[in-house]
Amino acid sequence: MNGGGQLALILLPTLQCNAACSYCFERRTRDRLSLEGLRVLIERVLEYMAGRRLASLAIYWQGGEAMLLPPEWYDAAGELIGEAAAARAIEVRHLLQSNLLAYGREWNPVIERMFGNCIGSSLDYPNLHRQLRGRSPAHYDVLWRRKLDEARAAGIRVEVISLPNEATLAIGAGRFYEHLVDELGLDQIQINTPFPGGAADDPGRTIDERHHAELLRFHQDLAAIWLERGREQGVRIAPFDALLDHFSDRPAALPCFWGDNCVDRLIAIDARGHVAQCDCWVTSHPDYRFGNLFASATLAELLDGSAARRQFGERPIHLARRACIDCEYLALCHGGCPIRTFAFHGRLTETDPYCALYKALFRQMEDAAVGLARQAVAGRLAAQQSPISALA
Ligand code: SF4
Ligand code: SF4
Ligand code: SF4
Structure with a gap:
């Protein structure tokens, strides 16, 4: 019998992307995970979980762009994982993170069946960095907004992660809140703090140290607005909501960076089988990978033997x-x-x-x-x- 523990797996089944964001630090390639590869991968993850008496697995499907694999692939993947997990009495939850650009109505059945009719996406406001190759951020915004409307018309709930940039700091927390909550009707928003990713010459830096004081003020202002206006209307803004829960002695879904140790709760695996701490490391910091799952007999052996880990x-x-x-x-x-x-x-x-x-x-x-x-x-x-x- 399994214990009560959980594992979060960030799975990058493709490293391809249909966007070319100027702050992207992913090393994008044409690699895609085959269903046969997924079968091996998931069996090793479940075997590891059974050995650690972990009872539930949350799989965060990301990329590159996760929707560049077809919906039929996810149908087959969901079935395959469901059967393998049931054999070990492990509960699995699937969460999809996508830039929405490849969304179309052909996705609706699998999004309902596998992902609980919910997609996590990304939205920066104002947008300075998210774009298609050779096109402007404004063009990206128009496409994204159209896809948001289409997904919502199909009954799909869209939640967003937002990364503040210099323009966000310039407009301030009030205008930011107004756009996301009042104009776009979003009620589940996660604010991430930016950091440069990949090698030193990568363009991942969106806000440098000179702006940290402004970023702090932006967070405080946004938290105050949320406390005053959003909280009682059912708007959730992470990490403020989780912190309020934590300090109110309620169960709190704190972000990974405020846990006792993210290494105990989370791993990322990419389409080539590389294993690392999370998506921030797996393609962009090869020296800090834990190993390759397809080259190791077991995940436990790989993790336990990793000096990086x-x-x-x-x-x-x-x-x-x-x-x-x-x-x-x-x-x-x-x-x-x-x-x-x-x-x-x-x-x-x-x-x-x-x-x-x-x-x-x-x-x-x-x-x-x-x-x-x-x-x-x-x-x-x-x-x-x-x-x-x-x-x-
Ligand atoms: S940030 Fe995400 S959506 Fe943008 S290019 Fe990178 S992987 Fe693609
Ligand atoms: S490295 Fe940071 S972002 Fe990645 S899992 Fe750990 S706490 Fe989370
Ligand atoms: S635990 Fe360390 S990093 Fe976190 S707030 Fe305290 S001093 Fe800062």
Whole structure:
């Protein structure tokens, strides 16, 4: 029998993409995972999970662009994985991350069956970097918006990840919120902090260190707007919502960089079988790959034997004893994200470059949670003391 643990697998079944974003750090290639390759891959992942008594698997399908494989491929993949997982009594959840450009109505059945009628996409506002080869970001926006409307007309829910850039900071959090929530009607948004990916000469840098103070203020302003306007209307903005849950003692879906150690919860595998910590590493940092699944007898052997993976595992312990030792939020943050740290410092043994931003957000959401708890208590007391409740 399996225990209760979970594993998140970021699976890149194709490294091709139909876009050419100027900040992309993926090493895009023509490689695609065959169904036979998927059969081997998933069997090794499930075997590993059974050995670790892990009961549930969340597969995040990404690319390149995941929708460049046809819907029939996903139908067959879903069936194949479902049968293999059922044989080991492991529960599987599929999540699709796509730029939406290849979406058409032929996708609707598999999106409903396999992905719970939901697609995760990316939307930057204003858009400076997302584009097709030789075309402008404005052209990309028109295409994306059309696909958003088509998907919604088919009853598909679209959630977005957004990466602030210099233009986002210039318009400010109020205009950003207004566009995404009021104009586009999005109610599930994740804000990511940018970092340069890949080799030193890669163009992944969207905001450099000079803008970190502005980025901090943007996050604080957006969190304040969400607390005031969005929260009670059912709008979720990550990571603010998760932090509020955390400081309110509710179960919280915290992002991977605020866990005890992302190495225990997550792996990425690309179309060639390369295994790494996550999608940020697997194609763009070959030196930090853990190994190749197709060249290893088992996933356990690959992971346990990886010197690169040991460095990830040791990072939070190293930081807890040194740079983060006095931090009041250590038990929440654990030193932050390895890829952001590596991208800015060139090594893993430093604190996350967004340390100041995290601390400011932690304080803001902790204060908000305390304020909301006080309001709730005051509300209950007032109700008990009102003449109506006294008569009841
Ligand atoms: S950022 Fe994503 S959508 Fe853009 S080119 Fe890279 S893989 Fe494609
Ligand atoms: S390296 Fe950062 S983004 Fe990747 S899994 Fe770890 S915490 Fe998450
Ligand atoms: S907030 Fe900063 S000091 Fe505190 S644990 Fe995170 S990285 Fe370390």
